[in-house]
Amino acid sequence: MIKNTTYNFVKNVEILSLVVIITITISSTSYFNYQKKNTNQNLYDFVNNIYLKKTLNNIFDNFEPKNKKIVHRINSGETIDKILQTYSIDTNQINEIKKNISNKFNLNKLNTKQIIEFRFDSINKKIYDLTLQISNTEKIYLKRDQTTDRFVEEIIIIKLNKDILYKEDKIKQSFYQTAQNQNIPGQIIDEFARIYGFQIDFQRDIKKDNDNSFQVIYEIFLDENKKIVENGKILYANLLLGEKNYSLYYFDQPGSEGHYDKNGKSIQKALMKTPINGAxxxxxxxxxxxxxxxxxxxxxxxxxxxxxxxxxxxxxxxxxxxxxxxxxxxxxxxxxxxxxxxxxxxxxxxxxxxxxxxxxxxxxxxxxxxxxxxxxxxxxxxxxxxxxxxxxNSQILNLPSGKVLTNKEREIFETVKIKMDVIKSEKIIGFN
Incomplete structure (x- = not known):
């Protein structure tokens, strides 16, 4: 390593010395020609000398890194072709890259949230590897095989960190408007309405003269920058409508997944009360x-x-x-x-x-x-x-009750319920 460092140092000193010599030569020549009042023509002839051009190009090539890394955020309307052509990548490479990516991702769906990264040889313009994020949890990685000189693709899983969010508020005008004011994602609002859609009509059952409120705990997934990139399941939900309290807990045991009331009865029925939200x-x-x-x-x-x-x-x-x-x-x-x-x-x-x-x-x-x-x-x-x-009449139709948890499943559910009640209490008093 010391030997390589010494070599590079000596090489750089030689290059700098050559630059200094050329600079002095140009300056001296310019001054001499100026004295002869032929400055413009002689300087033009000198700078355009083919040997000088080659020398300068060789010098500056040594200063430019051979291996370049590009990190490019995709702009609106951009294509893979347009991006790679900007860096003088040839058509054959572009077509091979597009073919490999197309095996896993529709390139017509590129958007401004995506980033493309690649390393390439700045002299012969050959790409070594390329990465394109195709979702919040996946990247396509292409690497050039040194034996075949072809790209090999693989999917890289992006690790997301799971956390939970707690939201609550009094329902003033409508649940939908109140939830939006709390910056609750549309996906969670729709899911909240769906799981209560078997027993609650959000237009008729939420009366303005009552004391109405809601609580919800739902999963969020964060990237390495702690930015929320995905929302998960609703783990707990509660609707207080006047004096009636409707609490729901998520149960994830295989074969019994879904939301259940405090007595372990599934809210799922054959039909929802209303097939449209917010109407x-x-x-x-x-x-x-x-x-x-x-x-x-x-x-x-x-x-x-x-x-x-x-x-x-x-x-x-x-x-x-x-x-x-x-x-x-x-x-x-x-x-x-x-x-x-x-x-x-x-x-x-x-x-x-x-x-x-x-x-x-x-x-x-x-x-x-x-x-x-x-x-x-x-x-x-x-x-x-x-x-x-x-x-x-769909509004007064009595549908069969949902599944009721028993035996071992009921025991597990009670543990889940206690855990969620503790988390809710901690969130309310601000412990975490």
Whole structure:
């Protein structure tokens, strides 16, 4: 190592000496020619001397590092081609890199949150390795194989640190607005609404004259810079509506995953009470004056008014049996949940991607978006529930209770419940 250091020192001294000699030569020549009043022409001839150019290029090549590392944050509209061409990388290398990355990631989905890093030879422009972050938890790493001179790809898992956040507030206008004011992510707000959607109607059950509040503890995942990059599960949730308290705990035992009340009863039922979040109940099931015809007739569903484009979810697991135009219902979807229950969603502006006849859907998954197609006076969802083929009032329908934990599972659940209650108490009084 000492030998290499001495060599490099001597080499650098030689280079600097050569630079000094050339500088003195140029200065002397310039001064001499100035004295002869031929400064401009002689200096031009001297600087453009081909041998001098080669000498200078060789000198400055020694100062420039041969191996360069580039860290590039992707800008809007940039492509892999454009980025690598900026550094004079040839087309063959670019195509090989794109082919390798495309095996794991769609390059059309590059975004401004991504960073690309690569090392390359600044003289022959050959890339040694390249890294592209493709998600919060994964990177694609390409490394040139010295034997084959081809790139070998692998996925690098990014380690995230898990933590929890506690949020609480009094519900002033609506749960959604209050939660947003607390900077709770949309994903968590939607999940909160979903798990309470089996027993609570967020429009009708939350009365403004009551003392209403909520609490929630949910997982967060942080990167090496302690920035939140992902949100996880809701571990604990509580709704206080007047004098009624609704507490839910997450239980993660295989085969019994889900949220349970304080008595170990699952909140999961065959159907959710409402298949849309934040909507206003605009027309109930029963006799009414039809808004278009003006005649009194039975309204065999429930209408929820919401802005056009509001997501609509499947109220239960099932199979899509009909999807498309349905006359006065406009764009509609019909789902068969089991031998007893079916649901229908009408007046949609459009269907969710991949929704077609025969598609299996999960409870809470988006199936379409609010619209005003068919016989409609404004954007809303018309929702119907059929029990054994007969249309019923979805808002008063009594569904079978969910699973109740027993024996060993109940013991484990009680331990989980105590742990979450302790964490909640510590968060409230500010211990951590």
């Amino acid at each position: 206003r109940l605009s027309s109930s099931y029963g006799m009414r004056k039809h808004p278009i015809s003006g005649f009194r007739k039975k309204h065999e569903g429930t209408d929820f008014a919401a802005p056009k484009g509001t997501p609509i979810v499947a109220s239960g697991d099932g199979i899509v049996v009909k999807v498309g135009w349905a006359g006065g219902y406009g764009n509609a979807i019909r789902i068969k949940h089991n031998s007893t229950y079916e649901t229908m969603y009408a007046h949609l502006s459009k269907f969710a991607k991949n929704i077609k006849k025969g598609t299996r859907v999960k409870q809470g998954s988006i199936i379409g978006y609010v619209g005003s197609t068919g016989n409609s006076t404004g954007p809303h969802l018309h929702y119907e529930v059929m029990v054994n083929g007969k249309k019923v």
